[in-house]
Amino acid sequence: xxxxxxxxxxxxxxxxxxxxxxxxxxxxxxxxxxxxxxxxxxxxxxxxxxxxxxxxxxxxxxxxxxxxxxxxxxxxxxxxxxxxxxxxxxxxxxxxxxxxxxxxxxxxxxxxxxxxxxxxxxxxxxxxxxxxxxxxxxxxxxxxxxxxxxxxxxxxxxxxxxxxxxxxxxxxxxxxxxxxxxxxxxxxxxxxxxxxxxxxxxxxxxxxxxxxxxxxxxxxxxxxxxxxxxxxxxxxxxxxxxxxxxxxxxxxxxxxxxxxxxxxxxxxxxxxxxxxxxxxxxxxxxxxxxxxxxxxxxxxxxxxxxxxxxxxxxxxxxxxxxxxxxxxxxxxxxxxxxxxxxxxxxxxxxxxxxxxxxxxxxxxxxxxxxxxxxxxxxxxxxxxxxxxxxxxxxxxxxxxxxxxxxxxxxxxxxxxxxxxxxxxxxxxxxxxxxxxxxxxxxxxxxxxxxxxxxxxxxxxxxx
Amino acid sequence: xxxxxxxxxxxxxxxxxxxxxxxxxxxxxxxxxxxxxxxxxxxxxxxxxxxxxxxxxxxxxxxxxxxxxxxxxxxxxxxxxxxxxxxxxxxxxxxxxxxxxxxxxxxxxxxxxxxxxxxxxxxxxxxxxxxxxxxxxxxxxxxxxxxxxxxxxxxxxxxxxxxxxxxxxxxxxxxxxxxxxxxxxxxxxxxxxxxxxxxxxxxxxxxxxxxxxxxxxxxxxxxxxxxxxxxxxxxxxxxxxxxxxxxxxxxxxxxxxxxxxxxxxxxxxxxxxxxxxxxxxxxxxxxxxxxxxxxxxxxxxxxxxxxxxxxxxxxxxxxxxxxxxxxxxxxxxxxxxxxxxxxxxxxxxxxxxxxxxxxxxxxxxxxxxxxxxxxxxxxxxxxxxxxxxxxxxxxxxxxxxxxxxxxxxxx
Numbered sequence: 001x002x003x004x005x006x007x008x009x010x011x012x013x014x015x016x017x018x019x020x021x022x023x024x025x026x027x028x029x030x031x032x033x034x035x036x037x038x039x040x041x042x043x044x045x046x047x048x049x050x051x052x053x054x055x056x057x058x059x060x061x062x063x064x065x066x067x068x069x070x071x072x073x074x075x076x077x078x079x080x081x082x083x084x085x086x087x088x089x090x091x092x093x094x095x096x097x098x099x100x101x102x103x104x105x106x107x108x109x110x111x112x113x114x115x116x117x118x119x120x121x122x123x124x125x126x127x128x129x130x131x132x133x134x135x136x137x138x139x140x141x142x143x144x145x146x147x148x149x150x151x152x153x154x155x156x157x158x159x160x161x162x163x164x165x166x167x168x169x170x171x172x173x174x175x176x177x178x179x180x181x182x183x184x185x186x187x188x189x190x191x192x193x194x195x196x197x198x199x200x201x202x203x204x205x206x207x208x209x210x211x212x213x214x215x216x217x218x219x220x221x222x223x224x225x226x227x228x229x230x231x232x233x234x235x236x237x238x239x240x241x242x243x244x245x246x247x248x249x250x251x252x253x254x255x256x257x258x259x260x261x262x263x264x265x266x267x268x269x270x271x272x273x274x275x276x277x278x279x280x281x282x283x284x285x286x287x288x289x290x291x292x293x294x295x296x297x298x299x300x301x302x303x304x305x306x307x308x309x310x311x312x313x314x315x316x317x318x319x320x321x322x323x324x325x326x327x328x329x330x331x332x333x334x335x336x337x338x339x340x341x342x343x344x345x346x347x348x349x350x351x352x353x354x355x356x357x358x359x360x361x362x363x364x365x366x367x368x369x370x371x372x373x374x375x376x377x378x379x380x381x382x383x384x385x386x387x388x389x390x391x392x393x394x395x396x397x398x399x400x401x402x403x404x405x406x407x408x409x410x411x412x413x414x415x416x417x418x419x420x421x422x423x424x425x426x427x428x429x430x431x432x433x434x435x436x437x438x439x440x441x442x443x444x445x446x447x448x449x450x451x452x453x454x455x456x457x458x459x460x461x462x463x
Numbered sequence: 464x465x466x467x468x469x470x471x472x473x474x475x476x477x478x479x480x481x482x483x484x485x486x487x488x489x490x491x492x493x494x495x496x497x498x499x500x501x502x503x504x505x506x507x508x509x510x511x512x513x514x515x516x517x518x519x520x521x522x523x524x525x526x527x528x529x530x531x532x533x534x535x536x537x538x539x540x541x542x543x544x545x546x547x548x549x550x551x552x553x554x555x556x557x558x559x560x561x562x563x564x565x566x567x568x569x570x571x572x573x574x575x576x577x578x579x580x581x582x583x584x585x586x587x588x589x590x591x592x593x594x595x596x597x598x599x600x601x602x603x604x605x606x607x608x609x610x611x612x613x614x615x616x617x618x619x620x621x622x623x624x625x626x627x628x629x630x631x632x633x634x635x636x637x638x639x640x641x642x643x644x645x646x647x648x649x650x651x652x653x654x655x656x657x658x659x660x661x662x663x664x665x666x667x668x669x670x671x672x673x674x675x676x677x678x679x680x681x682x683x684x685x686x687x688x689x690x691x692x693x694x695x696x697x698x699x700x701x702x703x704x705x706x707x708x709x710x711x712x713x714x715x716x717x718x719x720x721x722x723x724x725x726x727x728x729x730x731x732x733x734x735x736x737x738x739x740x741x742x743x744x745x746x747x748x749x750x751x752x753x754x755x756x757x758x759x760x761x762x763x764x765x766x767x768x769x770x771x772x773x774x775x776x777x778x779x780x781x782x783x784x785x786x787x788x789x790x791x792x793x794x795x796x797x798x799x800x801x802x803x804x805x806x807x808x809x810x811x812x813x814x815x816x817x818x819x820x821x822x823x824x825x826x827x828x829x830x831x832x833x834x835x836x837x838x839x840x841x842x843x844x845x846x847x848x849x850x851x852x853x854x855x856x857x858x859x860x861x862x863x864x865x866x867x868x869x870x871x872x873x874x
Contacts (some may be wrong), residue, residue, distance in 0.1 A: 285744065288794070289735075290705075290712045295796045346703060409744050412705035413712075414826060418833045425837030432841065436848060 034235035040162055043231055044171060046224045047162070048178040050111060051155050053221030054118045054148040055182030057125075057214040058086065063190035064207065071129075071204040078134055085138045086145035091395040097150025098387015101157060102250045102380060108229035110383070111154040115225040117147025119218035126215055130208030149390055151221075156386045158228065160374040162235075165452070168374065169326070173317025173367035180310035190214075250381055258385060261376045261445070264434040266389050269369060270396035271427035272334060275341065275420040276362055277397055278404040280305055286344075286413050291351055301355050308359025309366065316360075317367035324449035326368045327435045333365030334428045338421060345417030375445055469500030470645045470660070472612045474604050480533045483603075490600035492537055494769070495614030496529060497643045499660055504558055506814055508663055509549065510641050512601045512616050513537065514767030516566035518641070518663075518812050519549075520728055521773065527556035541766060545775040561690050562719045562728035563770035564812055567761050568684040569594040569637070570789065573676035579793045581682055581753060592675045597767040599637070612643040635671035635804070642666075653742040654708040654733045654809055657820075662731075662813025669806045679800045682791035686758045687730060688770055688783055689719030695786040696721040697752060704822045709744045711735050715752065716817035717786070724816045731817045732810030736792045738803040749794035750808055758785035 031038050061068060061082045069079055101110035121144025128136030155175060163171045194210040201209055235241065280302060287298035320329050340358040343349055370389075377385040400423075408416045438445040473496045475483045482492040497508040507521040507529045513536060521529065528551075535548035551557050573590040576583055584590045602617040618637035642650075642665070644658040658664050669681055687695040697717045705712050711733045720727025732750065739746035758765070762779065765771055771778050792806045793799065800806055811818075 285710050285747075288749075289710045292713075295794065348701060348703075408709055410709070411825075412707070412709035414704050415706060415829055418826075418830050422833035422837065425834065425841075429837060429840055429844070432844060 034231075034238050037166075040166075043162060043228070044174065046228050046231070047155060047158055047171075048175060050115070050158070050221055050224045050228060051151055051175070052178065052182045052224075053115070053122075053214075053218035054144075054151055055179045056186045056217045057118070057122045057144065057211075058148060059183040059186045060125075060190060060211060060214050063187045064194060064210065067191075067194060068129075068207060071207045072132055072134060072137075074134055081134075081138055082141050085141040086148065087394060087398050089142060090145050090149040091391060091398060093146055093391075094149035094153055094394065095384075095387045095391040097146075098153040098157075098383040098385070098390070099250070099252060101150075101154055101383030101387070103384075107154055107157045107161065107383065108232055111151065111158065111225040112222070112229055114147040114151040114154055115218070115222040118144055118151060119147075119215060119222050121145070121147060122211065122215040122218045126208050126211035128208075129204055129211050132204040149394065150387070153383060153386045153390055156370065157383045158232070160371070160379070160382055161232070161241075164374050164379075167318070167321050168371040169320040169367050170314055170317035172370045173313035173315070173363065176313045176363070176366050177310040180306050184306075184310070186214075250384060254381060255384065255388065258381075258388075259376060260437055261434060261441075262373065262385060264430050264437065265369065265372055265376070266392050267430040268330060268334075268427050268434065269389055270392050271423045271430065272337070272365060272369075273393055274396045274400035275337065275423045275427070276305065276358070278401040279341075279416075279420055281401060282404060282408055282413075282416070287351055290413065291348070301351050304352070304355040305359040305362055308356060309363040312360055313363035313367045316364045320364075320368050322449055324447050324452050326372050327431065327438065327446040329364050329368035330372075331428065331431045331435070333361045333368065334424060334431055336361035337365070338424045338428065341417055341421050341424060345414060345421065372445055470497065470612050470643050472497045472606075472614065472643065474606070474614060476529075477531055478533055480537065482537050483533060486603060488600070489602075491603040492533075493601055493604035493616060494531060494536075495604050495616075495641065496531075497612060497614070497641070497663060498528070499643060500525065501660065506661065507551070508641070508643070508812075509769060509773075510614055510616070511769045512596075512599070512604070512639075513769055514597045515764050516596045516616070516639060517563055517768045517770055518565075518665075519561075519563045519768075519770050519773055520812065520814060521551055521561045522558040522814065523551050524556035524558060526553075528552055536769070536772060541771075544772050549769065549773045559690065560720065560726055560728065560814070563688040563768070563774075564728075564730050565686040565688065565761075565765060565768045565770055566596050566639075566683055567686055567764040567768075567787075569596060570682040570684065570791075571675055571679050572682070574678045574680045574793070574799060577678070577795045577799075579680060579749065579791070579795045579797070580751065581789055581791050590676075595764060597764065607640065607642065610642060612645070614641045616640070635673050636668070637672060638666070638668040638670065640666040640668070649707065650809070652809075653737065653747070654711060654735055656731070656733070656809055656811050657818040658811065659813070659818065661815045662811045662818075664809065664811045667808045669800070671804045672800075674801050674804070677799075677801060680791065680793045681800055681806060682789050684761065684787065684789050685730070686761050686765060686785055686787040687717050687719060687728075688758075688765075688774075688778065688785050689727065690774075690783055691720060691727075692781060692784060693720045693722055693727070694757075694784040695719045695755075697755060697788065700819060702820050702822075704820060704826055706823060706826055707820060708733055708735065710747060714817075714820065717788075718817065719784075726815075728812070728814050729817045730810060730812055732790075732808070736806050736808040738797070738805050740805065742807070746803075748792065748797045748806075751791050753789045753791075755786045755788045758787035761785075761787050 031042055033039050061079065065079065069076070097114065101107055105113060121140050121142070124143055125137050125140030128134065128140050159171045159175060160168065190210060193213050194206060197206045197209045283302040284295070284298050287293045287301050288295060293301065320326060337358055340354040340361065343354040344351060373385050373389065374382060404416060404419065407419055435446060475494055476496050478484055481487060493512045495510040497510070499506040499508070502525070505523045505525055505527050507523060509519040509521070509529065511517050511519070530550050530552050532548050535543055535546060538544050570581070571592040572581065572584055575590065599618050605615045607613040607615055616639040641663050643663045645660065647659045649655045649657050650664055656664050667683070689695050695717055697715055698721060700714045700716070702712055702714065714731065714733050716729045716731040718724045718727045718729045734750045735747045736750050737746050738748055765778065774783060777783065792808060
């Protein structure tokens with residue numbers, strides 16, 4: 001990276017952002033110049049594929065559920081263990097992952113390390129299948145989990161670093177849709193891969209081999225992490241971006257100074273997400289029984305939220321970038337979701353309507369909510385902040401999924417829907433409070449994009 | 464045991480022949496008699512495995528009782544059978560609207576396409592095994608332990624010429640259980656059907672029943688007979704509240720008097736059956752019914768029912784209206800009957816308007832607490848903010864007037 005062609009003398013103050021390194025040759029062309037948006041968009045593609053491997057492999061068990069249970073001769077609860085071993089440790093782990101990004105690794109090394117964990121975890125998981133040993137497989141999922149969630153934190157940090165003040169909402173939307181693409185591709189290709197391999201291998205050996213194919217996607221993501229690190233370092237040098245860990249030391253106690261606005265955002269996040277994911281998890285039987293849908297159409301209406309969010313969230317992100325006013329978007333997302341849950345709970349109206357709108361509302365909320373963190377938290381603490389938010393979300397989802405299952409078994413879906421509605425109301429209250437607190441402090445979060453754009457440029461100058 | 468209300472149960476009352484005393488080849492002729500006395504009428508439930516499985520409900524004046532002549536009841540000669548084998552005493556105490564529910568046949572089909580629908584396969588194809596309930600052999604009828612108003616019918620063998628089974632073969636069990644209650648309430652197990660003095664809950668269980676195919680599903684053919692010209696009809700009630708039976712939002716009642724349900728009998732069920740002993744939401748699967756026919760096709764099987772024994776030949780006149788349908792168990796992708804080899808379906812048979820699920824106080828409470836509080840909070844918060852904003856504006860105007868500059872907020 002210290003190649004001669006890039007070590008050209010600096011030109012003094014050519015633009016309002018100060019000194020720039022002159023880059024020539026291919027490095028200076030549109031796609032490679034970090035000052036150009038085209039370069040940023042190319043980086044965005046790599047950024048999206050950074051977590052593709054982990055999203056792909058996360059749902060490997062679901063895609064191969066029937067064969068996995070048969071080949072490994074395990075019961076349903078051992079199978080569910082593959083998910084618990086991923087999710088429960090992450091109630092804590094991704095907080096530390098985010099902290100370590102800020103404190104020790106930096107985002108570049110952090111992304112590489114977590115990608116390594118993901119890859120190694122998947123390899124252990126596959127090896128466990130190859131030896132028909134579910135304990136080794138649990139270990140694999142655990143190691144995979146150490147990487148997976150923290151990698152998502154690293155991805156968020158990268159996104160803010162490259163796109164803050166520009167297309168950040170769209171980028172978050174796109175990353176959300178990529179996570180869905182990852183798991184959808186997984187759902188559709190794992191079985192064909194398994195069937196193909198069945199020509200050569202049998203039973204759990206075949207299963208293990210199919211899971212090794214998943215590991216290839218992880219390696220691909222690892223390569224993305226490496227190249228991102230290269231481009232990020234290069235951009236740091238050319239744009240003279242400040243190295244994060246040099247002068248601002250972060251301690252774990254800084255968390256207490258994150259401020260009310262951050263915690264309100266976290267409450268909105270967890271209270272909203274628990275009304276979406278656990279519901280989708282329990283939705284299949286609901287649509288079959290309440291609306292008399294066949295299992296196939298119940299499944300399609302149930303996955304509508306995911307499909308729509310994969311398409312709609314970058315578009316909404318783009319709109320939010322253009323308009324600004326993130327808190328209003330968040331409130332709109334919550335209000336529409338309340339409406340949808342209300343329709344599902346208290347009417348017999350065809351659920352396609354409610355679930356489609358819920359998909360749109362979820363897209364709006366997700367692409368408007370996450371970028372707000374970067375506006376209330378200093379950039380050297382972002383990893384920690386995203387880590388905390390992810391950890392709270394994981395805790396909420398893990399606990400509420402259990403509670404929701406218990407409620408529906410004991411008291412049925414009507415009460416369950418009321419339970420979700422109550423969470424959404426909490427989320428709404430937090431969002432309204434956030435608006436008030438923010439307005440009282442000058443309204444930075446709810447600026448229109450015009451106002452914010454001016455702000456962002458000022459910030460760059462300060463840096 | 465003391466009964467606070469007037470429900471009495473007798474198993475094989477007045478039995479004086481071998482078929483119900485000791486059994487013949489370990490097969491018993493069974494009649495369980497549950498008598499529910501009210502102030503205006505008495506409901507005589509006769510639950511019988513003699514011939515086609517039948518629940519015959521005779522409505523009599525207060526003080527009336529049923530008498531059974533067992534020799535006539537078990538006669539192979541139909542004219543002897545219909546000659547006072549079952550009589551309501553004293554004579555003339557019969558009231559209107561007696562009725563019967565008859566199970567005529569058990570179907571097993573090979574669900575090759577996993578449609579879970581009887582309509583997908585021709586009944587004459589090789590995908591079907593049809594058993595007539597009259598060809599089943601039964602153990603002696605018994606009570607559930609501790610429940611004196613119950614009757615359990617347990618199948619032992621299937622005994623027709625072409626499908627005789629060795630008794631040593633494990634056939635599995637088909638169990639039909641009836642349970643009457645002397646109080647209002649709900650069953651403790653799912654689907655928690657409501658019970659009262661006017662109905663009897665039943666369970667139809669196929670446990671480890673020997674399946675003929677790897678993708679077997681089961682269905683039963685049911686005939687409902689009403690003693691009026693009003694034709695029995697199945698109607699559906701939808702409910703938003705599934706608190707008693709999680710995941711079930713519908714209830715079906717097959718009333719013998721759809722135009723005036725208060726004066727008719729009914730068979731009521733929810734579209735769910737369970738595939739495990741520990742019934743829960745996830746072990747539930749669907750119960751479907753099909754279009755109703757006028758039960759002409761089932762005539763021969765009805766002649767083997769105690770409904771015919773009691774009503775006689777007039778059963779086949781227009782004085783009695785009959786309606787038949789099939790009720791099938793399972794939903795596509797649930798893994799077929801063979802996944803757990805267990806299916807239990809519950810419902811109730813009764814007189815009067817079929818019970819309806821009302822939204823309970825608990826649900827109303829949860830809704831008002833869960834949604835009311837946040838709404839109040841948001842409303843008050845909104846008002847508070849508006850007022851504050853308004854005041855601030857006023858202050859601002861005042862300070863603008865009094866001061867030469869306005870302060871700029873900075874954070």
